[in-house]
Amino acid sequence: MKIYLRLFANARDLAGFGEQAVDLEGNPRAAEVLDYLSRVNPEFNAWRRSIRLAVNRRYVDEGHVLSENDEVAVIPPVSGG
């Protein structure tokens, strides 16, 4: 199933890319995006608990079931203001 990843700030630096289309098997949940990123760069493991995910611009929890063509944003701790 194809999803579109978007990464920001230090998540983008750790992954080495800001956008990527990814194929995930079966009926993936949001958590599998983090599993995928930990394979790209094991340092994601240290950040995993502080990263939030947003699907189609809404925050979701890790159990959220993804759909075909979802845009999944990887949101490191925000620091606006």
Add this chain to the structure above:
Amino acid sequence: MKIYLRLFANARDLAGFGEQAVDLEGNPRAAEVLDYLSRVNPEFNAWRRSIRLAVNRRYVDEGHVLSENDEVAVIPPVSGG
């Protein structure tokens, strides 16, 4: 003993003057300024509890003992801001 009265806002309107030198007998306390104003215009009685007095630009209570040449300001409820 001579003191200088200054009146503001509706206190000035009620008294009909904004400044006045007043002679008070003996060792007057600040409350006597209010007694004096109630003789000028009995309507001051209705306002008496809401008026504050300042001697030489500092709020005082009614028991404050006045000194020669004190500037006594009659401060109706403030409404700045």
Add this chain to the structure above:
Amino acid sequence: MVALTLNPIDIEAVVAKLITPASGGVNVFIGTTRNHSHGREVTLLEYEAFEPMAIELMGDLERRAHEQWPLHGVVLVHRLGKVSIGEASVVVGVSASHRKEAFEACRYLIDSLKKEVPVWKREHFADGTVEWSGENQKSQIKKQNKSKSEIKN
């Protein structure tokens, strides 16, 4: 910095005065003239102050705020004279490293200013009456009549 002014208050200048390189947060309260007061339509406000005492008390407030919070800057400006609806009658601003202190000190300053600083507001109502703010809460009928006769002068 404390000031009384007959001119419109320049909010950008107030903020510029407050920001220091160490500041992270600035909180500004702007009191504006409202078109209503106790259910009646207001068309114009006029402020007067016991000016030297107002300046002294505003300076006291500035000092008390600095004593209570680690602030970088404090500005209190009150406008006097005629102020149209929607214009700023008072601007209170503080800067600090963090926003918590900025919000707390700013709230403290405007609350204290409104309680203590000898400034008075004369409200011009749409019906033609002119009253000192709060004047008609005490003895409503007498004062309204008085105000009307004053206007005829």
Add this chain to the structure above:
Amino acid sequence: MVALTLNPIDIEAVVAKLITPASGGVNVFIGTTRNHSHGREVTLLEYEAFEPMAIELMGDLERRAHEQWPLHGVVLVHRLGKVSIGEASVVVGVSASHRKEAFEACRYLIDSLKKEVPVWKREHFADGTVEWSGENQKSQIKKQNKSKSEIKN
């Protein structure tokens, strides 16, 4: 009104947008770039956002504030790109009939914005390192080394 902008934020324009004839109080919070962060000297900040999501969440905050308080206006503006020390990175303002609501809503909005809105700050330190804010709190040594090597790129 919510906005992201690459340009300096015009605070006077924000206030002008907030004041309505019915407004009595405007509270504005201005977040400015500080010259220090966790004890280190900062020379420049750079902000990036996930822009469409940031705008949506800022719009949500605006709606939530209107639901919770009787407000006349809400403005949330965040600056992006390079922001020099002492410049405003964020301006949050609300107007209401009374100051209590204005202060409460403004505090709620800036607190929520800082928790939820996907904006990130890159800190340029005087020692030449550049780091995403908070990056080195997790695994300090590894990240500092990483940042240094990134700068060489």
